[in-house]
Amino acid sequence: MSGTDALIGRVTSRADPPRDERGVIDAVWKLESARIVAGLLRLVGDVGLAEELAQEAVLAALEQWPASGIPDNPGAWLMAVAKRRAVDHLRREDRHGRGQERLAHDLSTRPGDDAREMDDILGAVDGEVGDDVLRLMFVSCHPVLPAESRVALTLRLVGGLRTDEIARAFLVTETAVAQRIVRAKRALADAGVPFEVPSGPDRTARLASVLEVVYLVFNEGYSATAGDDLMRPSLCLEALRLGRLLAGLVPGEAEAHGLVALMELQQSRSAARTGPSGEPVVLHEQNRGRWDRLLIRRGFAALLRARQAGGPLGPYVLQAAVAACHAGAATAEETDWPRIASLYDALVRVLPTPVVQLNRAVALAMAYGPDAGLALADTLTGEPALAGYHLLPAVRGDLLARLGRREEARAEFERAASLTRNAPERDVLLRRAATCAANAAEGIADIGGIGSVEGVGRIAGIGGVGGVEGGIGGVGVGGVVLGEAVRVFLARPGLTAGTLRSYGQTLSRLCLRLGADLPLQEATPQRVAEVFAAEWGTAAGATWNRHRAALRSFAAWAAGHGLISADPADGPTTGQTADPAAGKAVDRAAVPDARVAGLGADRAAVPDVDRAAVTGARVAGLGADWGTELAAALDRRPEPRGRVRPIARPHLEDLWARPDVAPRERALWLLLYESAAPAEWALSLDVQDLDLPGMSAVVRGRRRRIRWEAGTAALLPPLVGDRRRGPLFLTDRRPGPGRAPAAADLCPHTGRSRLSYERAEHLFKRATRDLDPGGEGYTLHRLRHSRLAHLAEDGWTAPMLMSLSGHTSARTLRELVRAGQPAEVTADPPCPPPERPRMPARPSA
Amino acid sequence: MRFLLTTTGDSSAPDEAMMAEMGAFIEEMTRSGVLLATGGLEPGGVRMTSRGGEVTVTDGPFAESKEAIVSFALVEARSREEAIELARRFWKIVGDGQGAVQQVFGPEDAPR
Numbered sequence: 034m035s036g037t038d039a040l041i042g043r044v045t046s047r048a049d050p051p052r053d054e055r056g057v058i059d060a061v062w063k064l065e066s067a068r069i070v071a072g073l074l075r076l077v078g079d080v081g082l083a084e085e086l087a088q089e090a091v092l093a094a095l096e097q098w099p100a101s102g103i104p105d106n107p108g109a110w111l112m113a114v115a116k117r118r119a120v121d122h123l124r125r126e127d128r129h130g131r132g133q134e135r136l137a138h139d140l141s142t143r144p145g146d147d148a149r150e151m152d153d154i155l156g157a158v159d160g161e162v163g164d165d166v167l168r169l170m171f172v173s174c175h176p177v178l179p180a181e182s183r184v185a186l187t188l189r190l191v192g193g194l195r196t197d198e199i200a201r202a203f204l205v206t207e208t209a210v211a212q213r214i215v216r217a218k219r220a221l222a223d224a225g226v227p228f229e230v231p232s233g234p235d236r237t238a239r240l241a242s243v244l245e246v247v248y249l250v251f252n253e254g255y256s257a258t259a260g261d262d263l264m265r266p267s268l269c270l271e272a273l274r275l276g277r278l279l280a281g282l283v284p285g286e287a288e289a290h291g292l293v294a295l296m297e298l299q300q301s302r303s304a305a306r307t308g309p310s311g312e313p314v315v316l317h318e319q320n321r322g323r324w325d326r327l328l329i330r331r332g333f334a335a336l337l338r339a340r341q342a343g344g345p346l347g348p349y350v351l352q353a354a355v356a357a358c359h360a361g362a363a364t365a366e367e368t369d370w371p372r373i374a375s376l377y378d379a380l381v382r383v384l385p386t387p388v389v390q391l392n393r394a395v396a397l398a399m400a401y402g403p404d405a406g407l408a409l410a411d412t413l414t415g416e417p418a419l420a421g422y423h424l425l426p427a428v429r430g431d432l433l434a435r436l437g438r439r440e441e442a443r444a445e446f447e448r449a450a451s452l453t454r455n456a457p458e459r460d461v462l463l464r465r466a467a468t469c470a471a472n473a474a475e476g477i478a479d480i481g482g483i484g485s486v487e488g489v490g491r492i493a494g495i496g497g498v499g500g501v502e503g504g505i506g507g508v509g510v511g512g513v514v515l516g517e518a519v520r521v522f523l524a525r526p527g528l529t530a531g532t533l534r535s536y537g538q539t540l541s542r543l544c545l546r547l548g549a550d551l552p553l554q555e556a557t558p559q560r561v562a563e564v565f566a567a568e569w570g571t572a573a574g575a576t577w578n579r580h581r582a583a584l585r586s587f588a589a590w591a592a593g594h595g596l597i598s599a600d601p602a603d604g605p606t607t608g609q610t611a612d613p614a615a616g617k618a619v620d621r622a623a624v625p626d627a628r629v630a631g632l633g634a635d636r637a638a639v640p641d642v643d644r645a646a647v648t649g650a651r652v653a654g655l656g657a658d659w660g661t662e663l664a665a666a667l668d669r670r671p672e673p674r675g676r677v678r679p680i681a682r683p684h685l686e687d688l689w690a691r692p693d694v695a696p697r698e699r700a701l702w703l704l705l706y707e708s709a710a711p712a713e714w715a716l717s718l719d720v721q722d723l724d725l726p727g728m729s730a731v732v733r734g735r736r737r738r739i740r741w742e743a744g745t746a747a748l749l750p751p752l753v754g755d756r757r758r759g760p761l762f763l764t765d766r767r768p769g770p771g772r773a774p775a776a777a778d779l780c781p782h783t784g785r786s787r788l789s790y791e792r793a794e795h796l797f798k799r800a801t802r803d804l805d806p807g808g809e810g811y812t813l814h815r816l817r818h819s820r821l822a823h824l825a826e827d828g829w830t831a832p833m834l835m836s837l838s839g840h841t842s843a844r845t846l847r848e849l850v851r852a853g854q855p856a857e858v859t860a861d862p863p864c865p866p867p868e869r870p871r872m873p874a875r876p877s878a
Numbered sequence: 879m880r881f882l883l884t885t886t887g888d889s890s891a892p893d894e895a896m897m898a899e900m901g902a903f904i905e906e907m908t909r910s911g912v913l914l915a916t917g918g919l920e921p922g923g924v925r926m927t928s929r930g931g932e933v934t935v936t937d938g939p940f941a942e943s944k945e946a947i948v949s950f951a952l953v954e955a956r957s958r959e960e961a962i963e964l965a966r967r968f969w970k971i972v973g974d975g976q977g978a979v980q981q982v983f984g985p986e987d988a989p990r
Contacts, residue, residue, distance in 0.1 A: 056957065056959040057959055057962075057963065059957075059959065060956075060957055060959035060960040060962075060963045061963055063956055063960060064910075064912075064960065064963060064964075105970065106970070107963075267956065270954060270956070271956075273911060273954075274910070274911035274912070274954070275911075276911070277909070277910070277911030278909065278910050278911055281908075281909035281910075281911075282909075304984060325984065327914060327915060327952075331914070
């Protein structure tokens, strides 16, 4: 472009601008949809109808605007047309005798025929537009809807996004989104969800649901990567917008401001989060010059408003405060880690998830040294919720590296790399592993930074329902390492190509998960079982058995060749592989020799005398045991006959929405489904066991905790009522004379007794008789397992399911849950196609 | 996408009613999360010129003050159409005048 052109600019006549009507209508719609739909919803009382009417207005605009030109106030135009349609509709309904009630309710006087009079009445309705939008948000985020439906419906109605935009953003098909929205609308209608801002104790739970939806949208955008459709990162902006809108509508709610602050501050780092080739850049290495100062300032302002709103510090405010600590530090070194650590101390009290604990470990390490962090991080290795979660080994690797334990650090980084699905992240982790290896060789001090703190919280927040036994055993024990043993095992002569391939698959996966340099004796049954559960826990029976056979063959071979030395002093903490009769510790100096000899020669000959003495003494006793014990937790897969088939999701959704279900049953069923806990546990709950804000309860006698979700959370307060003690689920009548139940099963308030399993079962069977093709009705057991099956379909791994459900054996679970197995579905309604794995997000900075 | 909406010096003078209407509009845009920042600018300001390594500072008044920016609004919009729609609403309130709608490139658009 020449200088003259630049001076003149692009001289296109804009007197009659060639505006793209479709684009303008879309823009106007996005700006106005919340208010238009909310206003219509107030008039007609049905979400589906409200949106339909709004769409009719948009269609009218598409027809008329190209000819008439775009009106001066396009938003008002759409609103006016939609309202006319609404009134027409109501009149039509009225003629059919159905609309009277609504009209009487919504328009205190019956509108006359005069259009002007009508407009006046409708104008009066406009007065409370803000409240209408708030009501709309409470409706679209109603806990009767599953989270994915709440998200879709909110983006559609409040954000004004088109179905195809939502589908692109969430990497699902347009049909799937459309189905979610249709089902959501129907569920809302069936449940008779009122168009109102909830009050009282209900309000807190309902608001939490709205905040959750907004943050889910944000996290979905936040997890987008460089190659993604731009629609995905823009979800962050959409969420920010929804959050700001919400905070403006409920200015007294600290958590709403907290969420906005959290999102503004996280979003302020969006440009610095990735490097030139799309690789993630960890917080302390980010170029702070790329942080968006405007958003930081807005984040601080929102945090200030949260503080001014008062009340106890909730999870969003606390996380925003952590984010503010980062944002306020001019350099990474100036970060106020002691303050962050104390914020995490507070956060872990209101949000006691393993992921928050992991963040806290990082903060402790930064504030008080890697030892402090590692001590906490080490307690998390047995958390089923974190099994397969790459940031746990990443953090441990980092802390180990900072302690100079580079070999262990390298193993952790490699494990982390094998667990992440994000390729750039994997590269970063492998580079760090390589650095550790290099430094270990050269003896250079490692000055690596902390693992990826950012985003730690947003993968899986499923509460750790009690730790699975086992854990990481002692590290640094000498002996043959897993990778070498596998290599030699597979190099044996006489293996057919098929066997080699099959064994190779199993064992290479084992090496990847456990680390190829893991001393063989540390491959405890627990750790191997965890790998099996994570890798193949939900696979078909034949697959499971094949991998199991490969493992057994390898274990028997390794034990028979004296490659394992089990030692009570240095061995795994579980003690299961340790030989109680074992003698003194392995001479570490002898280990390298033994390794070379034992592996190079593929035979039991171990030239080193000390080692030979130690090993030889126990080969006989240990060998066969080790082989069988290693696979002890891995039973052969039983016949699939006994498997409990899941109830189809649409059936359950219909069930939740059914108006004739009593509140007690609705709460119990939803609780069983959402918590996937055994019915005995749920029925054994007492009112005083409940942690309603925490959406969980302690199952006494089992020392386990069951957790539910928003659906149950909304139903429990009315069920509990004024009761403060005694059984949660009560019988309808008081027990007859002579049938006095135990005091613990009697409600001190009402004199009624605890609902029995038999009765609960009977009621559920009766209610589901028409859903069951067999005509018998479903059992509560089946309801519980349906949830597990559905989660498995959604990509939950077996350890996560074990943690959620309290199943102690992967085998039991495997019997019942198989991923990809469709639930039984009759012809209608349609079952959504399996979608990309999603896990519930929990907020974290 | 961020857009900077600006007005130049020849807009019609504000009266009280217009100020009230504009206040409501700004509040609404802020609440809906669209408006990130807004402000007015002193007319003219100081003129800076850099030529051949020499930086010159010139005080006003300037003859072409009508072309100088006097107010701005930074908005977060989902599309250019949306930014234009917001600007249009703004001008409906202001009345006569002129300005510009320009996309703002942030750090995320900068070469790395």
